[in-house]
Amino acid sequence: MSVVQRHNTKIAGAGETAMVFAHGFGCDxxxxxxxxxxxxxxxxxxxxxxxxAGGSDLxxxxxxxxxxxxxxxxxxxxxxxxxxxxRGVFVGHSVSAMVGILAAKAAPELFDTLVLVCPSPRYxxxxxxxxxxxxxxxxxxELLNFLDSNHMGWSQAMAPTIMGNADRPELGAExxxxxxxxxxxxxxxxxxxxxxxxxxxDLENVAARCLVIQCAEDVIAPREVGEYVHRNLPGSxxxxxxxxxxxxxxxxxxxTVAAIEAFLRG
Numbered sequence: 001m002s003v004v005q006r007h008n009t010k011i012a013g014a015g016e017t018a019m020v021f022a023h024g025f026g027c028d029x030x031x032x033x034x035x036x037x038x039x040x041x042x043x044x045x046x047x048x049x050x051x052x053a054g055g056s057d058l059x060x061x062x063x064x065x066x067x068x069x070x071x072x073x074x075x076x077x078x079x080x081x082x083x084x085x086x087r088g089v090f091v092g093h094s095v096s097a098m099v100g101i102l103a104a105k106a107a108p109e110l111f112d113t114l115v116l117v118c119p120s121p122r123y124x125x126x127x128x129x130x131x132x133x134x135x136x137x138x139x140x141x142e143l144l145n146f147l148d149s150n151h152m153g154w155s156q157a158m159a160p161t162i163m164g165n166a167d168r169p170e171l172g173a174e175x176x177x178x179x180x181x182x183x184x185x186x187x188x189x190x191x192x193x194x195x196x197x198x199x200x201x202d203l204e205n206v207a208a209r210c211l212v213i214q215c216a217e218d219v220i221a222p223r224e225v226g227e228y229v230h231r232n233l234p235g236s237x238x239x240x241x242x243x244x245x246x247x248x249x250x251x252x253x254x255x256t257v258a259a260i261e262a263f264l265r266g
Contacts, residue, residue, distance in 0.1 A: 001057055003082045007048035007075065008055035011083070013040035018085040020046040020111075022076065024094030024118075024247075025194045026155075026179040026187060028054025031093065034253035038261070043089065048079060050096075052186040061186055069095065069197055073102035080110045090208075091115040091260070093249055094220070097229075098199045104208045114206070115260055117213045118246050119229050120221040121199040131200070132224040140195050147191050155179035162220055164245025171251055203232040210236035211263040213256065217244040237263055 010029065013019075019039050021032040029047035036045045049056040050072055065071040076099060080088070090111040092100035097119030104111045123133045124140050135143070147154040159179050160172030179187070210233045214226030223240070230238040239259040243252035 001060075003075075003078050006051065006057045006060050007079055008057075009079065009083075010047045011044060012036070012047075013043050013045045015039075015041075015043040017043050018046055018080070018083065018088035019043035020048075020076070020080065020085065020088060020090050022048070022090065022092040022096035022099060023050065023053065024096055025190055026053075026159075026175070026182055027093075028178065030054070031178075031247065031249055032091075035091075035249050035257055035260075038257045046079075046083060046085075051075060052190060053182060058183060058186070061183075063189055066189065067193060069099050069102055069193060069199065072096075072099045073106060076100070076103040077107045077110065080107070085110050087112040089113040089115065089264070091117065092119070093117040094119070094246065095194045095197070098197065098202065101199065101202050101206060105202065105206060108207050111208050113264070114208045114210045115213065115263070116210060116229065117249060117256065118215060118218055118221045118226070119212060120225045121203060121229060121232075122197065123195045123220070124198075131228065132222065134220065134222045134225060135195075144188075144192055144195060148188055151184040151187060152180060162246045163251065164215075164217065164219070165251050168251070171245075171247070174250065175247065200232070203229065206233055209263075211260065212236055212238045213241060213248065213259050214238060215241050215243045215245060215248055215252075218246050220246040237266075239263070 023031045028049045052061040090100040097116035125133045159176035163172045163175045212230045248256045
């Protein structure tokens, strides 16, 4: 199976420049269905599933390879090379924002532009450095233990909280269903890789132009996190959306598209 097939890759659009969209934890490429089509008239859009998610080849999942985000970044590099991507645009949501950072540093020729939607380089607070990640170490461990013991219950409890927008319960239901479709063992491992990661040092020396998109209210990556990423990516732009929740690609797609378009035009 080729790397393109392994990631259930879908290509659309007529542009010469590639625009690669990467989904977050517990999701798949379907999370971009309201955003990616807006760029098909100018870009060759690339949607894919991380190994272990969506329609990817589950048999390719290797716990050792994906114990850190580097394994996912290596996949992005391999997929981009297979598709002939050069000087493209990478759009990463949540944990995939850091995956994009790692991929761009490993292979700078691939992406000139990074769009980081609700990024977080570290989810756990670091009092010694004055870093606010949004969770204490105890809270993260409790969250992971809950997922280990009851994948379905965790999904039903956490998805609506992550999504926000309580007045639009269909959004929380969609995220719940997405979480529930994920293989439980893979979900548990990916959650630990995600929530225990610390990629703050990787924000240094990023050559690509970067846009940070931050929601006004986000329980997973609060405003302080987006501001931290912006401060530590010299020359980056920060857009604060008047939106709630961690998934503006679903809850506020028009505003997300507008922010990306404005940045690309600039």
